[in-house]
Amino acid sequence: xxxxxxxxxxxxxxxxxxxxxxxxxxxxxxxxxxxxxxxxxxxxxxxxxxxxxxxxxxxxxxxxxxxxxxxxxxxxxxxxxxxxxxxxxxxxxxxxxxxxxxxxxxxxxxxxxxxxxxxxxxxxxxxxxxxxxxxxxxxxxxxxxxxxxxxxxxxxxxxxxxxxxxxxxxxxxxxxxxxx
Amino acid sequence: xxxxxxxxxxxxxxxxxxxxxxxxxxxxxxxxxxxxxxxxxxxxxxxxxxxxxxxxxxxxxxxxxxxxxxxxxxxxxxxxxxxxxxxxxxxxxxxxxxxxxxxxxxxxxxxxxxxxxxxxxxxxxxxxxxxxxxxxxxxxxxxxxxxxxxxxxxxxxxxxxxxxxxxxxxxxxxxxxxxxxxxxxxxxxxxxxxxxxxxxxxxxxxxxxxxxxxxxxxxxxxxxxxxxxxxxxxxxxxxxxxxxxxxxxxxxxxxxxxxxxxxxxx
Numbered sequence: 001x002x003x004x005x006x007x008x009x010x011x012x013x014x015x016x017x018x019x020x021x022x023x024x025x026x027x028x029x030x031x032x033x034x035x036x037x038x039x040x041x042x043x044x045x046x047x048x049x050x051x052x053x054x055x056x057x058x059x060x061x062x063x064x065x066x067x068x069x070x071x072x073x074x075x076x077x078x079x080x081x082x083x084x085x086x087x088x089x090x091x092x093x094x095x096x097x098x099x100x101x102x103x104x105x106x107x108x109x110x111x112x113x114x115x116x117x118x119x120x121x122x123x124x125x126x127x128x129x130x131x132x133x134x135x136x137x138x139x140x141x142x143x144x145x146x147x148x149x150x151x152x153x154x155x156x157x158x159x160x161x162x163x164x165x166x167x168x169x170x171x172x173x174x175x176x177x178x179x180x
Numbered sequence: 181x182x183x184x185x186x187x188x189x190x191x192x193x194x195x196x197x198x199x200x201x202x203x204x205x206x207x208x209x210x211x212x213x214x215x216x217x218x219x220x221x222x223x224x225x226x227x228x229x230x231x232x233x234x235x236x237x238x239x240x241x242x243x244x245x246x247x248x249x250x251x252x253x254x255x256x257x258x259x260x261x262x263x264x265x266x267x268x269x270x271x272x273x274x275x276x277x278x279x280x281x282x283x284x285x286x287x288x289x290x291x292x293x294x295x296x297x298x299x300x301x302x303x304x305x306x307x308x309x310x311x312x313x314x315x316x317x318x319x320x321x322x323x324x325x326x327x328x329x330x331x332x333x334x335x336x337x338x339x340x341x342x343x344x345x346x347x348x349x350x351x352x353x354x355x356x357x358x359x360x361x362x363x364x365x366x367x368x369x370x371x372x373x374x375x376x377x378x379x380x381x382x383x384x385x386x387x388x389x390x391x392x393x394x395x396x397x398x399x400x401x402x403x404x405x406x407x408x409x410x411x412x413x414x415x416x417x418x419x420x421x422x423x424x425x426x427x428x429x430x431x432x433x434x435x436x437x438x439x440x441x442x443x444x445x446x
Contacts, residue, residue, distance in 0.1 A: 036229045037221025038210055058236045065240055078211045129201045137200060145204055
């Protein structure tokens with residue numbers, strides 16, 4: 001589909017991806033402008049080395065360019081991009097067996113202001129998540145939040161897949177108990 | 181959705197000071213909310229994004245280079261010339277294969293009592309056919325790009341003609357090894373050069389395919405004439421004829437340079 005230069009900025013992410021699938025480099029540029037920034041920020045929380053983050057962002061959009069045809073058309077394009085990005089980062093770590101992975105956030109204890117901010121909507125869940133041990137929380141983070149499979153999460157965290165599964169079961173049980 | 185990320189949270193997140201659980205919320209929300217994605221993006225150094233984009237452009241064009249292009253670049257051929265050569269039909273694999281097939285038949289035909297004449301007649305025509313295939317309006321898929329190329333029409337023509345001559349000469353030289361009478365002697369080389377330049381200069385006046393046809397007719401007609409008049413078709417490959425071909429090739433090349441302007445608007 002041929003979009004005028006005005007129309008392309010109005011296009012939805014899904015429309016951009018289907019234009020990219022037809023080889024429209026202009027659509028890739030617009031998609032990049034929309035999504036590269038937050039991807040850099042989110043990857044930076046997981047990898048302290050900015051050079052690696054930059055490479056991963058570049059790889060991710062190269063994969064988007066080549067693989068746009070594989071996007072199924074429904075669903076959030078941002079989630080699709082993140083799925084590619086986190087796996088590219090994972091590949092980097094596998095190749096280097098690098099210790100740069102930042103398993104958790106900076107401070108282990110949330111500040112009071114953060115709790116207030118979250119409390120508006122998430123109330124108990126935030127508290128319950130916080131009371132999980134760091135091991136259980138990292139498994140939840142890798143699977144639920146980053147969308148990795150059990151095996152990918154295992155590679156990421158450097159533990160066997162079986163351990164990931166059992167920790168997930170335990171984490172879910174603890175959360176359920178805390179929320180009911 | 182009523183819940184959005186405020187500046188305070190953004191600042192904590194970007195500084196890496198936000199703890200895990202609030203970060204969970206923020207990251208999950210960012211995937212679903214274009215507004216908050218934009219506000220997060222605004223806090224990322226745009227120059228950094230621009231640098232990554234340039235790298236991305238490079239790797240996109242790198243990925244689209246064909247194997248032959250990469251090989252030529254590795255040999256020191258400038259990138260734009262390499263692309264042009266790869267996209268020139270007469271340098272393509274299909275062309276080389278059909279030339280090899282034609283030459284193989286000529287070599288076979290030359291094994292008979294008639295001697296190497298079929299090969300010697302065909303070999304100089306290879307670059308002429310190559311020029312016909314890789315220049316001109318009708319058969320060249322790159323015709324439009326060719327005129328708009330930064331190389332300019334004349335240099336573009338030289339690059340392509342060189343490529344055509346090189347592939348033809350390589351194929352013919354290898355094939356000649358199958359003929360003991362010809363072997364390493366390059367008696368077909370000067371006629372080939374002459375006919376190529378003749379085709380090129382004719383193509384400034386008529387269409388390239390007609391020019392190639394005309395040059396081929398002159399060549400085949402000439403060999404037949406020698407056969408009829410002197411009953412020796414090999415005169416075309418004798419020392420005197422070689423000298424004539426050399427002189428003619430130089431004269432025509434000079435004329436071609438004189439007409440270089442006509443290549444700018446084919």
